[in-house]
Amino acid sequence: MLRHLVSTVKDAVESDAADMSTRPVIQVSGIRKTYSSTVAVDEVSFEVIDGEIFGLIGPNGAGKTTTMECIEGLRRPDHGTISVLGLDPFRQVYELQPRIGIQLQQAQLQKRIKVWEALSLWASLYGKKSEDGELLLKQLGLAEKRNTWFMDLSGGQKQRLFIALALINDPALVFLDELTTGLDPQSRRVIWDLVRGIRERGKTVFLTTHLMEEAERLCDRVAIMERGRIIDIDTPARLVTRHCPERTVIIGLDDPSAEETFRKVPQVEEVTRSDLGFTIRGRGEDLVSDLIRCISENRMRVTNFRTIIPNLEDVFLKVTGHSIRD
Amino acid sequence: MNLRGLWTLTWVELKIFLREPLGALGTIVIPVLVFVLLGRGVGKRLDPSELATSGFLHVGLPVLASLLIAISSVLSLATIVSIYREGGILKRLRATPLRPTTILTAHVLVKLLLTATTLCVMVLAGKRYYPVGVHVPVFNFTLALIISTWSILSIGFLIASTVPTARFAQPVGAIILYPMVAVSGLFVPLESLPPAMRALGRITPLTYAVSLLGGIWKGDPWSAHWTDVAALVLTFVVCTAISAKVFRWE
Numbered sequence: 115m116l117r118h119l120v121s122t123v124k125d126a127v128e129s130d131a132a133d134m135s136t137r138p139v140i141q142v143s144g145i146r147k148t149y150s151s152t153v154a155v156d157e158v159s160f161e162v163i164d165g166e167i168f169g170l171i172g173p174n175g176a177g178k179t180t181t182m183e184c185i186e187g188l189r190r191p192d193h194g195t196i197s198v199l200g201l202d203p204f205r206q207v208y209e210l211q212p213r214i215g216i217q218l219q220q221a222q223l224q225k226r227i228k229v230w231e232a233l234s235l236w237a238s239l240y241g242k243k244s245e246d247g248e249l250l251l252k253q254l255g256l257a258e259k260r261n262t263w264f265m266d267l268s269g270g271q272k273q274r275l276f277i278a279l280a281l282i283n284d285p286a287l288v289f290l291d292e293l294t295t296g297l298d299p300q301s302r303r304v305i306w307d308l309v310r311g312i313r314e315r316g317k318t319v320f321l322t323t324h325l326m327e328e329a330e331r332l333c334d335r336v337a338i339m340e341r342g343r344i345i346d347i348d349t350p351a352r353l354v355t356r357h358c359p360e361r362t363v364i365i366g367l368d369d370p371s372a373e374e375t376f377r378k379v380p381q382v383e384e385v386t387r388s389d390l391g392f393t394i395r396g397r398g399e400d401l402v403s404d405l406i407r408c409i410s411e412n413r414m415r416v417t418n419f420r421t422i423i424p425n426l427e428d429v430f431l432k433v434t435g436h437s438i439r440d
Numbered sequence: 441m442n443l444r445g446l447w448t449l450t451w452v453e454l455k456i457f458l459r460e461p462l463g464a465l466g467t468i469v470i471p472v473l474v475f476v477l478l479g480r481g482v483g484k485r486l487d488p489s490e491l492a493t494s495g496f497l498h499v500g501l502p503v504l505a506s507l508l509i510a511i512s513s514v515l516s517l518a519t520i521v522s523i524y525r526e527g528g529i530l531k532r533l534r535a536t537p538l539r540p541t542t543i544l545t546a547h548v549l550v551k552l553l554l555t556a557t558t559l560c561v562m563v564l565a566g567k568r569y570y571p572v573g574v575h576v577p578v579f580n581f582t583l584a585l586i587i588s589t590w591s592i593l594s595i596g597f598l599i600a601s602t603v604p605t606a607r608f609a610q611p612v613g614a615i616i617l618y619p620m621v622a623v624s625g626l627f628v629p630l631e632s633l634p635p636a637m638r639a640l641g642r643i644t645p646l647t648y649a650v651s652l653l654g655g656i657w658k659g660d661p662w663s664a665h666w667t668d669v670a671a672l673v674l675t676f677v678v679c680t681a682i683s684a685k686v687f688r689w690e
Contacts, residue, residue, distance in 0.1 A: 188535060208537065216535045222527035224452075226459040231452050239445045239537050263459075 137164045139287055139318050140185060145194030147180050154180040155191065156342035167309065167319040169333035171326065171426070173438050177342040178322040179219055182291055185320070186216055199286060212240055215280035217273075219291040219322075225265040229256060229275055232264065233282060240283035250278040254308065270301030277308055288312055290321040294328060306332055324438060326426040336426070340434050350426055357432045358424035359397040363405050366391040366418025375412055379404050391418065445538050449546040457520075457550055467512060468558045475505045476565050500626060502566070502576075503653045507626070507646065509558050510589040511617050513551040514596035518609040520547065521600035531690045540689075548593055555589045556582055577659060584656040584665075588649035591672035592617070594679035595645070601687040620646040626654075645675040 140162035147155040155177045162168040170178045183189045185196055187203035187210055196203055201210045223232055233247030251257045254274045259267065267275065273293060280288055290309065294302040309332055312319055323329055329336045330350045337347040346353060365376075368391070376385050376394055381404065384395040394405065402421055409416055430438045457463045478501065521544075524530045533543050563578055599613045623633065623641035630641050641647050652668035662669075 186535065188531075211535075211537050218528065218532055218535060220528055221532040222529050223532065224456050224524075224529060226456045227452060231455070235445070235448050235452050236536065238448045 138162060139164050139199055140168075140320060141195075141197040142181075142185065143195050145181070145184055145191040145196060147177075147184060147189065147191045153342050155184070157194070158339075158342070158344050159194075160337050160344060160347055162318060162320055163335075164318055165313065165316060166334040167313050167321065167332055169329045169336040170320070170322040170339055171324065171329045171333075171336050171430075172339035173324055176339045178324075178339055179291055181339070182289055182320070182322055186214070186289055187211075212283055213286050215283060215285035215288040217276045217280045217288075217290045217293060219295070221276065223264040223275075226263045228261055228263060229267070230260040232275065233278060236279050236282045242282060242284075246284075247278070247282060250281055253311075254278050255304075268301075270297050270304065273297065273301075273305060274308070277305070277312075281312070285317065287318045287320065290319060292322055292324070294323070294325065302328070326430060326438060330426045338430060338433060345433050353426065353429050354424055355399065357429045359399075360424060361396055361398070361401045362422040363394045363396075363402060364391065364418065364420040364422070365394065365405070365409070365416055367414055367416050369414065372412070372414060375408060376405070379408050443539075443542055443545075445536075446542050446546055446549075449538065449542065450549045453546050454550045454553065457554070467509075467516070467554050468561060471505065471509050471512070471558055472562045472565055475501075475562050499654050499657050502563075502657055503650055504621075504626060505562060506559060506581075506585050506653055507588075507621060507624075507649065509555055509562075510585065510592050510649070511621075513555050513589055514592050514617065515610055515613045517547055517551050517593055518596040518600040518603070518613045519606060521597065522603055522606035522609040525600075525688065525690060526606050528690065534689055544597070548590070551593060552586055552589055556586060559585055576657060580656050580662070581653070584652050587669060587672055588653060591645055591676045592649065594676045594683070597683045597687075598679045601683045617646070620644045623647070624650040626650045645672060648672055648675075 138161040140160075142161070143159045145155055145158050146153070158177075158181055170181060172178055180189065184191045185198055185203055187198075187207035190204045198210055199213055203210050227235075229251065230247065233251065234244045237244050237247045248257075248260075251260055254277060256271060256274055256278065259271060264272070264275070277290075277293075280290070293309070294305050297305065306328070309319060309321070321333070333350060335347065335349050336353065338345045338353070346357070348356065370387065373385055373387060373392065376382060376392060379396075379401075381398045381401045382394055382396040386393045406419075409419075427438065460466075521530075524533075530543065534540060559582055560578070563576065563581075595616070596613060599616065600609060603609045603612050623637050623644055624646040625633075625641060630638050630647070633641060648668040648671035652665045652672070655665050655668070656662075
């Protein structure tokens with residue numbers, strides 16, 4: 115009896131510990147949102163776990179922003195339930211706001227508001243000191259822009275200011291909607307580093323993007339969304355493995371007889387010869403290592419070895435039947 | 441009402457407005473200049489005995505000038521609110537602990553402050569061109585103008601709530617407000633207007649603003665104008681109630 119009790123307590127403690135690492139901070143179940151006759155979000159359900167960067171990816175008009183704004187409490191879904199940090203974002207929006215940080219898609223500030231004024235206004239709204247804002251300005255590389263009007267900032271600087279505003283209240287959860295849209299590749303990389311920095315501080319990041327490269331480099335897990343529905347959710351690597359197991363290896367080798375040897379390697383499906391060597395197609399994670407073993411066991415004089423591995427963009431094409439750029 | 445951030449936001453919005461190319465110039469300097477020039481041009485050609493009998497210069501001009509200040513505030517409010525909506529600024533502000541009413545109240549306060557400031561500067565400048573001995577109840581008149589502006593601002597909000605884009609705010613507002621001045625009894629007494637226009641004048645809030653401002657300028661007690669105040673408050677309540685229903689944040 116006593117032993118039973120002890121083991122129950124132990125189970126409870128262990129399951130608590132397990133909960134701590136995978137505690138959902140956002141739970142969305144069965145939400146739907148329609149605008150007149152258009153269904154923007156259609157029976158969407160997912161969870162976002164504490165401390166991860168979670169990305170909602172899909173083309174423009176897929177329903178990403180509507181989904182995010184329902185979670186932020188800015189819109190009310192027609193039906194379905196949402197829990198954010200244990201709160202109902204629509205009914206308890208004023209309790210939720212101090213605990214979340216928001217960056218909106220295509221938002222603007224007053225043209226002639228100075229950078230420091232915006233931060234100090236935001237700080238006062240959340241009951242924080244202005245110094246917190248100054249520190250953020252330094253961290254985001256905006257310190258020398260503190261007296262600049264919003265309208266005179268570059269696109270990247272505006273986005274960094276919006277990140278600063280989203281972080282001013284030291285939120286547990288940060289929402290970033292199409293953060294790098296319209297930015298040049300260099301500013302984009304700076305922003306990516308900043309977002310990784312947010313995660314390092316132990317915060318959860320929920321972002322939307324239509325850039326597959328961004329999702330692949332930044333997100334721990336992504337949900338692919340199209341026409342208001344979520345098609346699949348997983349880590350970028352697992353999504354690629356699941357939906358696009360094809361691998362292509364290009365080998366530079368001037369030896370026609372090798373063709374037969376390559377064909378015998380398990381998982382190889384197709385070998386084509388060209389002037390410079392072979393293009394080998396197959397599927398599965400082991401294809402590349404099997405080919406390397408084959409090359410070394412047969413002491414082939416290889417001059418080139420290149421692998422073509424599918425990415426999220428290919429996954430998107432596979433699961434939706436069209437490219438994200440269409 | 442939770443007013444957290446109201447003072448900070450009002451202060452920031454005031455600074456932003458004064459940074460506009462036509463901010464301070466348009467709201468304070470130009471009205472005062474026009475008033476002074478008018479006073480100089482018309483005033484010099486009149487001898488003091490005529491001044492006492494000239495109702496328009498005596499009461500009408502200050503009331504007209506005040507009304508124009510109020511209307512320019514209202515048009516500017518309608519424009520700013522629609523620009524803020526178009527640019528997503530309203531939406532961004534709403535996604536903070538700021539209450540919607542706080543955001544709008546801050547703008548109203550900025551406008552009222554500017555209206556009152558312009559009026560005070562105008563009265564000080566105008567003192568030179570008015571016969572000595574006219575005791576204008578500056579405090580009461582300022583209060584009357586603030587009440588009138590507040591009431592007309594609610595019409596501005598209604599315009600801002602319904603215009604499709606910011607470009608329409610100014611012309612739509614002007615088309616609605618300036619004809620109201622024509623039938624307000626300021627230039628021609630209500631009684632001498634054709635019946636249709638007279639009826640229109642009676643339901644126009646500006647008529648009550650004109651009556652209140654003119655009366656207070658002449659030194660009437662507040663008790664003589666309670667119907668005017670009531671009409672202005674009613675306008676405010678009705679317009680605010682409709683705005684609250686139809687206002688769009690984005």
